[in-house]
Amino acid sequence: xxxxxxxxxxxxxxxxxxxxxxxxxxxxxxxxxxxxxxxxxxxxxxxxxxxxxxxxxxxxxxxxxxxxxxxxxxxxxxxxxxxxxxxxxxxxxxxxxxxxxxxxxxxxxxxxxxxxxxxxxxxxxxxxxxxxxxxxxxxxxxxxxxxxxxxxxxxxxxxxxxxxxxxxxxxxxxxxxxxxxxxxxxxxxxxxxxxxxxxxxxxxxxxxxxxxxxxxxxxxxxxxxxxxxxxxxxxxxxxxxxxxxxxxxxxxxxxxxxxxxxxxxxxxxxxxxxxxxxxxxxxxxxxxxxxxxxxxxxxxxxxxxxxxxxxxxxxxxxxxxxxxxxxxxxxxxxxxxxxxxxxxxxxxxxxxxxxxxxxxxxxxxxxxxxxxxxxxxxxxxxxxxxxxxxxxxxxxxxxxxxxxxxxxxxxxxxxxxxxxxxxxxxxxxxxxxxxxxxxxxxxxxxxxxxxxxxxxxxxxxxxxxxxxxxxxxxxxxxxxxxxxxxxxxxxxxxxxxxxxxxxxxxxxxxxxxxxxxxxx
Amino acid sequence: xxxxxxxxxxxxxxxxxxxxxxxxxxxxxxxxxxxxxxxxxxxxxxxxxxxxxxxxxxxxxxxxxxxxxxxxxxxxxxxxxxxxxxxxxxxxxxxxxxxxxxxxxxxxxxxxxxxxxxxxxxxxxxxxxxxxxxxxxxxxxxxxxxxxxxxxxxxxxxxxxxxxxxxxxxxxxxxxxxxxxxxxxxxxxxxxxxxxxxxxxxxxxxxxxxxxxxxxxxxxxxxxxxxxxxxxxxxxxxxxxxxxxxxxxxxxxxxxxxxxxxxxxxxxxxxxxxxxxxxxxxxxxxxxxxxxxxxxxxxxxxxxxxxxxxxxxxxxxxxxxxxxxxxxxxxxxxxxxxxxxxxxxxxxxxxxxxxxxxxxxxx
Numbered sequence: 001x002x003x004x005x006x007x008x009x010x011x012x013x014x015x016x017x018x019x020x021x022x023x024x025x026x027x028x029x030x031x032x033x034x035x036x037x038x039x040x041x042x043x044x045x046x047x048x049x050x051x052x053x054x055x056x057x058x059x060x061x062x063x064x065x066x067x068x069x070x071x072x073x074x075x076x077x078x079x080x081x082x083x084x085x086x087x088x089x090x091x092x093x094x095x096x097x098x099x100x101x102x103x104x105x106x107x108x109x110x111x112x113x114x115x116x117x118x119x120x121x122x123x124x125x126x127x128x129x130x131x132x133x134x135x136x137x138x139x140x141x142x143x144x145x146x147x148x149x150x151x152x153x154x155x156x157x158x159x160x161x162x163x164x165x166x167x168x169x170x171x172x173x174x175x176x177x178x179x180x181x182x183x184x185x186x187x188x189x190x191x192x193x194x195x196x197x198x199x200x201x202x203x204x205x206x207x208x209x210x211x212x213x214x215x216x217x218x219x220x221x222x223x224x225x226x227x228x229x230x231x232x233x234x235x236x237x238x239x240x241x242x243x244x245x246x247x248x249x250x251x252x253x254x255x256x257x258x259x260x261x262x263x264x265x266x267x268x269x270x271x272x273x274x275x276x277x278x279x280x281x282x283x284x285x286x287x288x289x290x291x292x293x294x295x296x297x298x299x300x301x302x303x304x305x306x307x308x309x310x311x312x313x314x315x316x317x318x319x320x321x322x323x324x325x326x327x328x329x330x331x332x333x334x335x336x337x338x339x340x341x342x343x344x345x346x347x348x349x350x351x352x353x354x355x356x357x358x359x360x361x362x363x364x365x366x367x368x369x370x371x372x373x374x375x376x377x378x379x380x381x382x383x384x385x386x387x388x389x390x391x392x393x394x395x396x397x398x399x400x401x402x403x404x405x406x407x408x409x410x411x412x413x414x415x416x417x418x419x420x421x422x423x424x425x426x427x428x429x430x431x432x433x434x435x436x437x438x439x440x441x442x443x444x445x446x447x448x449x450x451x452x453x454x455x456x457x458x459x460x461x462x463x464x465x466x467x468x469x470x471x472x473x474x475x476x477x478x479x480x481x482x483x484x485x486x487x488x489x490x491x492x493x494x495x496x497x498x499x500x501x502x503x504x505x506x507x508x509x510x511x512x513x514x515x516x517x518x519x520x
Numbered sequence: 521x522x523x524x525x526x527x528x529x530x531x532x533x534x535x536x537x538x539x540x541x542x543x544x545x546x547x548x549x550x551x552x553x554x555x556x557x558x559x560x561x562x563x564x565x566x567x568x569x570x571x572x573x574x575x576x577x578x579x580x581x582x583x584x585x586x587x588x589x590x591x592x593x594x595x596x597x598x599x600x601x602x603x604x605x606x607x608x609x610x611x612x613x614x615x616x617x618x619x620x621x622x623x624x625x626x627x628x629x630x631x632x633x634x635x636x637x638x639x640x641x642x643x644x645x646x647x648x649x650x651x652x653x654x655x656x657x658x659x660x661x662x663x664x665x666x667x668x669x670x671x672x673x674x675x676x677x678x679x680x681x682x683x684x685x686x687x688x689x690x691x692x693x694x695x696x697x698x699x700x701x702x703x704x705x706x707x708x709x710x711x712x713x714x715x716x717x718x719x720x721x722x723x724x725x726x727x728x729x730x731x732x733x734x735x736x737x738x739x740x741x742x743x744x745x746x747x748x749x750x751x752x753x754x755x756x757x758x759x760x761x762x763x764x765x766x767x768x769x770x771x772x773x774x775x776x777x778x779x780x781x782x783x784x785x786x787x788x789x790x791x792x793x794x795x796x797x798x799x800x801x802x803x804x805x806x807x808x809x810x811x812x813x814x815x816x817x818x819x820x821x822x823x824x825x826x827x828x829x830x831x832x833x834x835x836x837x838x839x840x841x842x843x844x845x846x847x848x849x850x851x852x853x854x855x856x857x858x859x860x861x862x863x864x865x866x867x868x869x870x871x872x873x874x875x876x877x878x879x880x881x882x883x
Binding site: 306307308328329330331332333339341343346347348349350351352353357360361362364370373374375 | 734738739740741743746747750751753754756757758759760761
């Protein structure tokens, strides 16, 4: 680390950033030492992303100073940031699927002409950090973990002195997370500083040397996470203890409400995932979870379940015993299906319509809402009000536009809208994705309450913690296939992690893929 | 210095409704410049253009007469446009409506009962429906672009009408003019105001606008169409059929245009000729947007558009300006409206220099 080690590599003083509706950052101080892995911890909306955009030159602060190795600087653009030695790995990857790894990397390195030499450097750098990459593979054939490595290697080739990782583990299997941590530790040991953005307390405790906690745009504490407990950090992050859901053992005698029997579906998207022979039963009074890294067929499965894509075989999907594979969404809803999609704005709700109008979107079958072909606005409004009240939606009332709500509140409204229709089968995708801790706990509890009222619930989520918290059984999706569902109390995160690479007992090996190492 | 448009986080609701007025005002200002630069006294020109046409009872009747087909068609089109179904071929659907309704009138040359008008209107609606059904079918079955198909069918319709009035339906006593016999009096809309040409077609149009309003604002089907227009994925999620949206959207415009076609041939024209509409089907597109796709707004917008037609005619006669002046004013109105709408939704930022960072979009 040398003589400069006493000066922080990056120091922020009094950073402030105001957007029209919200103060995103308010007087933020932060110092990262050379070779330090520094966590930035906070809920969604706490201002983490804004702060990183400021450091990476995407956004300009309204006030405050940035010091780089003791010098005051202005970061005018991401290019300027890269020139300084700041690299960033985004949560959502920016790779071209139809190009090779080397070609993708070359695009980010202006002036790089010699692809063969670049390919050798990619092999060298990736091998040095314990995760070899084949530079000639096409990106669409890579697993998500491998794609993330491409992004990291792309940063590493620029020899960064500060690497920003934005929620890097949200798309990884537990095994891939371990591997990533090894790479990051090695980088830090070589003197590279790392800013690690996350809301996952256990990961921060396992990896980071220091943490800065943000809440509502302000720093609420700095600590050494190795000396804190999860609950003490949670208090800093959300101002109170982490809420826990009540969860009793599922009744085992419920009737089969949702049955998937050999559901196969070729994907419409050339880079989508084909669904292959999916079998699953969900009984009344239980919650079944489907874990898995996104992009393994979850989107396709959801569309096949909701009816947005209809199947050739009517029997492949049975709802309360009715063969529903060829039915359209409206018909399935009439049988008793409720559905909460992953995208809230634009799919679960119309952004520019009022909550009242959005209630009508799926609840129009509720008695009295549509009479003689005309919408009974008073009834619709009353229904919207009930959803707002019962599910504690913070909003400007039923006339507020859907897009004016925060992610968590809109999700509560959508969940409320579906639950108030008393579905017999509820399918929920990513129920708490991007939702703050308080609203997450509320939504999970609402799902459990619905289960206790004898509904059958299927939850698809990338958050293993969430699935283990609320599910009675868990299955895993990998490469378009579904594992058997294991009882939650009989399995653990490690086993589910192995299954996430497609290796469950009795798994059918993919023809031609046997030689390829399983995606970590 | 570079210009950049930045999306406003919450476009002003008031300005959304005011922008047609702003556009109308800017059209007047631009017209002032046009008249001045042509060496005409702008005040006199304005008098001829905007005041003269409506300064008599007859002028006023003409204003309403020309506004009727515009409000009728625009209401039908608005139903589709709200659902992102782009029927550009109302002109052709109008012609088919005129052929169907007019054909019925020609089939009963000695009709004496006014009741003939009802089947004529229905036949006109059927003609418009038929013509709009072609793009609707091609769109839902083969995903063919309805904008192109409906537009191209306008020219087919024009030629079909031309064939009929030059050929089988030509008036034998008509000195070889390309026109049919005159319709029987009973096959013409009754006149509402004596000595003017204003006829019951206006009441038909008003009735259609009221039905359109009820459909768009109050009906569940209209709600589904709005959802389809605003958020396609949400409509699919809710189980609203995309095919049905296209069919209703196209057919609403087709039926309205077909009825408007009957209104022309059973109204001021009284027979089929090779040109029965001064572009009402296209002008109605502008009317629909100036009226904010809202039936009430459309009524006002159609009166404004009608005034531009009359003003153009008056300007030709009084100022000896070319007939293109009507199209020029229509074009300016649409141009300023679209421009105003852009500014309602975006703000213009002046950037000093240097291209902005590429990654900004990811923010």
